[in-house]
Amino acid sequence: MLKYIVEKLYPNYYQNKYNVYVFDLDNTITNKHTGGHYQKGTYKRFITDEMLFGVKDVFKKIKESNGMIYINSRGIASNVYNFLSDTGLFPFITGVYAANYDGKKYSHNGVVTEFKLEHNRWPEIKSIYLNKIVQKEGVSKDNIYYFDDTKANIYYAKHMGFDNSYIVNSNKFPDTSDKYNLVNILQTLLK
Numbered sequence: 001m002l003k004y005i006v007e008k009l010y011p012n013y014y015q016n017k018y019n020v021y022v023f024d025l026d027n028t029i030t031n032k033h034t035g036g037h038y039q040k041g042t043y044k045r046f047i048t049d050e051m052l053f054g055v056k057d058v059f060k061k062i063k064e065s066n067g068m069i070y071i072n073s074r075g076i077a078s079n080v081y082n083f084l085s086d087t088g089l090f091p092f093i094t095g096v097y098a099a100n101y102d103g104k105k106y107s108h109n110g111v112v113t114e115f116k117l118e119h120n121r122w123p124e125i126k127s128i129y130l131n132k133i134v135q136k137e138g139v140s141k142d143n144i145y146y147f148d149d150t151k152a153n154i155y156y157a158k159h160m161g162f163d164n165s166y167i168v169n170s171n172k173f174p175d176t177s178d179k180y181n182l183v184n185i186l187q188t189l190l191k
C-alpha cells in the first residue's frame with residue numbers, strides 16, 4: 001500500500017535514478033555575460049556559433065542517457081527564457097529557476113522565480129533551487145551535476161552536499177584545451 005502511494009506521488013521513486021544536469025547561464029553556457037538583462041534577438045552577442053553547437057551536442061547526449069537538464073540562473077526569468085528560446089536550447093530543458101525584480105513567487109513557461117536579482121545571498125539561493133530540483137525529481141543529491149562559473153556558488157553547493165558541482169568558465173571558448181570550458185568538461189563527463 002505504501003509503495004502504491006509513493007509511486008502515485010513520485011512516479012520515479014522505485015526506478016533507477018537518473019542524473020539531473022543543472023547549469024548556470026552567464027559565462028557557463030554563454031561566452032559573455034548578459035548582465036542578467038538579455039534582450040530578445042541578441043543571443044549572438046553572448047554565445048558563439050561554435051559554443052552553441054557544442055552545448056546542443058552535449059544536451060543531446062544528456063537526453064539520450066535519460067538525463068534531465070535544468071537552468072539555475074540569477075538572470076531575470078523572462079530574459080533567461082528569451083535567451084533559451086532564441087538559441088533553440090529551451091526544448092532540451094525540463095525546468096528553469098531564475099530571478100525577478102520583486103522577490104515574489106512566479107511560475108511561467110516552465111520558469112520558476114522566487115528571489116530578486118539584487119538579493120545578496122545568491123550562492124545560498126542557488127542551493128535552495130538545487131534542493132527544489134532534488135525534491136521535484138525525487139532524486140538524491142548524488143544524481144545532481146551542477147555547473148557554475150561563480151566559485152562561491154559551487155563552494156556553497158558542495159557545502160550543502162552537492163558533491164558533483166563543477167567550476168566552469170566558458171569565456172575562453174573556443175580554446176579546446178581550456179579545461180574550464182563547459183563543453184570540454186561535459187564531453188569528458190559523458191564519455
Ligand SMILES: [Mg+2]
Nearest residue numbers: 024026027149
Ligand atoms: Mg554565471
